Amino acid sequence: MSTSRTVLVVGGGAAGNAATILLRRAGLAVDLIEARDDWNATAGSGITLQGNALRVLRELGVWERVRASGHGFDEVGITAPDGTVLHVQRDIRIGGDDLPATVGMQRPRLQGVLIDAVRASGASVRLGTTAESLDQDADGVSVRFSDGTEGRYDLVIAADGLGSATRAAIGVPDRPEPTGMAIWRVAAPRPAGVTRTDLTYGGPAYIAGYCPTGEDTIYAYVVEANRDRASIPPGTYADEMRRLASAYGGHWPEITAHITDPAKVNYTWFDRLLVEGSWHRGRVVLAGDAAHCCPPTLAQGAALSLEDAWVLAQLLTAADRWDDALFRTYYERRIARVRPVVEASVQIGQWQLDGVRDADLPALMGRTMAMLKELP
Structure with a gap:
């Protein structure tokens, strides 16, 4: 495919940063805009990254920094309220035997690692900037930005989070719903x-x-x-x-x-959010929390967002044509994987809300983790 194509990434979180790094590696021209002036560099307390997230971070070339900045482990303990350890479960290394099952990390440190990789990729980054309007035709998208400037792109990747303004702007009606x-x-x-x-x-x-x-x-x-x-x-x-x-x-x-x-x-x-039917309208495609979100009961939110970017970048860089068929393939690959994770994450919480004492939580988690061990 021609590397002269241009991409606008809206949102500098996990999905947007990862997509930018991978597309720049393939030689595409990428502009990234982020609404926050600080690029979310200090937001959040911690994050749990399971093996499928680590697999993508390795593909991004940042695994060594992640490993040095976080703490890897292969077990989870279940304790009574008084602190008595009831059970210690060995976790599945779903990212492969050469990666730990889980890495805990301060969220600002992960964001800092990804920011550095985006900067090193040569992408154009504009902070404190939003897309005010999107005007599509058969060949691309004309974008007017909040600072009054304009740009023309072959594709816009909407990775602007759970409350995505881009999702709403292209007519996708889905909105996040509280789980309780x-x-x-x-x-x-x-x-x-x-x-x-x-x-x-x-x-x-x-x-x-x-x-x-x-x-x-x-x-x-x-x-x-x-x-x-x-x-x-x-x-x-x-x-x-x-x-x-x-x-x-x-x-x-x-x-x-x-x-x-x-x-x-x-x-x-x-x-909870899961956009059904398609994740694109014309030349604007959703990724990460803009397309799906689940409670952190399975610690899969960031992992699924990173996987979105990986799969979308693979498809974009391998295709001669960016058309509805390509974006449909992206949706079908991701929805089959994302839907069961969203449903399982919600189900775990619902069992607790309903006071269900005989729920087979280990079986549900085992099935979900076995699926996630496969490549996305």
């Missing part, structure tokens, strides 16, 4: 002896857990039924999370002692 759960997250110093994720089901919250993100850091989280966000003043976030977390034993007392700064505590609802 919410999560409190915080970064904290890593207690001695924490070497893996431990999860507690029950107590005052549905789930309490933590994940090591480096030599001396973790991120901790508590999942409860969602509440009216307007009823929780941000200045009380630390108090609210500490109240829930203080009921748990084991390593939790040490973690809870560091939940003091409300500005460092994040509270978000769990949402």
